[in-house]
Amino acid sequence: MLKLYDSLSKKNKPFVSLHGNRVYMFVCGITPYDSPHIGHARAYVFYDVLAKYLKYKGYNVFYLQNVTDVDDKIIARALESGVKAGEVSSKYFAEYREVMGKLKVDSVTLYAKSTDYISEIIDLIKKLIKKGYAYPSDGSVYFRVNKFEKFGELSGQIMEKLEEGASIEPDDAKEDQKDFVLWKGYKENEPYWDSPWGRGRPGWHIEDTAIAMCYFREHYDIHGGGVDLIFPHHEAEIAQAEAITDVHPFVNYWMHIGMLNIRGEKMSKSLKNFITVKDLLNKYPPEVVRFFMINNEHLKPLEFSFEAMDTAKVSHEKLVRLRNSLSTVDFDSEFDAELQREMDHAEERFFEAMDNDLSVREGFAAIFTVLPKINKALSDMHGGREQYNNFHDFLNRVNLITDIFPEEDRGYSEAGRIGTLIDSLNQYREELREKKRYEESDRIRSILEKSNISIEDTKKKTKWNKR
Numbered sequence: 001m002l003k004l005y006d007s008l009s010k011k012n013k014p015f016v017s018l019h020g021n022r023v024y025m026f027v028c029g030i031t032p033y034d035s036p037h038i039g040h041a042r043a044y045v046f047y048d049v050l051a052k053y054l055k056y057k058g059y060n061v062f063y064l065q066n067v068t069d070v071d072d073k074i075i076a077r078a079l080e081s082g083v084k085a086g087e088v089s090s091k092y093f094a095e096y097r098e099v100m101g102k103l104k105v106d107s108v109t110l111y112a113k114s115t116d117y118i119s120e121i122i123d124l125i126k127k128l129i130k131k132g133y134a135y136p137s138d139g140s141v142y143f144r145v146n147k148f149e150k151f152g153e154l155s156g157q158i159m160e161k162l163e164e165g166a167s168i169e170p171d172d173a174k175e176d177q178k179d180f181v182l183w184k185g186y187k188e189n190e191p192y193w194d195s196p197w198g199r200g201r202p203g204w205h206i207e208d209t210a211i212a213m214c215y216f217r218e219h220y221d222i223h224g225g226g227v228d229l230i231f232p233h234h235e236a237e238i239a240q241a242e243a244i245t246d247v248h249p250f251v252n253y254w255m256h257i258g259m260l261n262i263r264g265e266k267m268s269k270s271l272k273n274f275i276t277v278k279d280l281l282n283k284y285p286p287e288v289v290r291f292f293m294i295n296n297e298h299l300k301p302l303e304f305s306f307e308a309m310d311t312a313k314v315s316h317e318k319l320v321r322l323r324n325s326l327s328t329v330d331f332d333s334e335f336d337a338e339l340q341r342e343m344d345h346a347e348e349r350f351f352e353a354m355d356n357d358l359s360v361r362e363g364f365a366a367i368f369t370v371l372p373k374i375n376k377a378l379s380d381m382h383g384g385r386e387q388y389n390n391f392h393d394f395l396n397r398v399n400l401i402t403d404i405f406p407e408e409d410r411g412y413s414e415a416g417r418i419g420t421l422i423d424s425l426n427q428y429r430e431e432l433r434e435k436k437r438y439e440e441s442d443r444i445r446s447i448l449e450k451s452n453i454s455i456e457d458t459k460k461k462t463k464w465n466k467r
């Protein structure tokens with residue numbers, strides 16, 4: 001049975017969905033003010049695998065991701081570059097979708113932009129004011145943290161610590177420095193919407209709560225994000241939602257993925273160790289990036305380095321080669337019971353690991369344990385074809401969940417490289433034939449045929465087959 005680690009109860013809890021076959025899953029999305037970085041890749045590839053595993057287990061997953069398309073950072077970027085805030089967010093959101101598409105992150109049901117939910121946000125703030133949890137002050141509206149007793153339950157922050165942290169940027173409009181903003185009063189050059197408290201724009205925390213409640217109401221299954229969002233963001237989300245609905249906990253599984261570090265340091269522009277997803281995809285195939293991002297313990301920080309990426313590439317290629325060899329087994333020897341036991345064990349261990357809070361690394365480890373044994377049996381031409389077909393089928397199921405195998409060889413596996421080579425030789429042959437240099441083109445044909453590659457010239461194209 002699937003268990004997920006819930007950061008609120010700090011337990012690995014058996015997964016029981018609230019609505020039978022339906023799973024409601026919300027993951028905090030990006031603030032599109034800059035190019036997505038590799039930390040984004042780690043988080044969103046992981047949640048993509050979670051959604052795909054739930055789907056694999058037969059659930060219908062409504063995966064909702066918000067887009068914080070109005071924010072201080074976007075506004076600052078817009079002012080810097082002399083464009084409208086909306087242009088900045090559209091540009092970087094488009095880049096986000098593009099790189100996520102390349103990374104095969106395709107399980108999100110709906111990307112919800114905050115600015116499309118202003119009326120829902122205003123409604124929530126009105127309710128919070130009515131219940132005494134919020135107050136307008138100086139054109140803005142704040143959440144009264146002291147009134148919500150459970151504040152700090154998720155992060156374990158004690159109130160004194162909060163006051164320390166909050167006093168960094170004192171705000172005279174607040175009753176208490178711990179209070180956080182729900183609605184920001186209008187400032188010049190900022191985008192604004194009309195509200196009962198005058199012109200302004202929503203605060204970050206309330207946007208997510210309004211969007212999640214719009215689709216999932218007062219109680220839903222999974223809320224995910226990075227550990228950096230636990231405080232204050234998720235603490236604020238809990239306070240806002242539960243203050244309105246009195247349903248506790250409003251999310252059954254709070255999931256938080258560890259940060260991605262570079263040489264032990266947090267990635268940041270100021271440290272000049274900022275790597276974009278685009279840059280990484282220029283150096284590595286998307287499947288290798290996916291493999292690297294999930295082949296680790298997701299609750300812990302992930303150390304990124306190009307050496308680690310290269311190691312991941314080598315391991316990944318072993319898996320790709322194994323799957324390719326399994327699809328082209330051209331012998332059928334006696335059933336190998338010992339090999340079968342090993343194969344079954346690997347499959348069992350893989351799914352056990354996935355059920356244990358998506359321990360993807362453990363799952364891959366199970367495959368890597370049996371991999372050399374299968375390769376040896378294949379080269380010795382041991383074992384029955386059906387055994388190999390079944391393991392190939394298992395790897396295809398692994399792929400449904402992890403999406404780490406290329407749909408077509410991108411030229412980095414052995415088979416892919418040979419294919420590319422044959423294609424270019426054939427292209428050259430076609431050019432020679434067009435110039436009626438048949439003697440030379442026939443020589444290439446005979447060289448290929450000596451390597452057991454048969455050539456068939458059709459009107460449109462030259463086809464080739466391995467014999």
Ligand SMILES: [Zn+2]
Pocket residue numbers: 027028029208225233
């Ligand atoms: Zn959020």
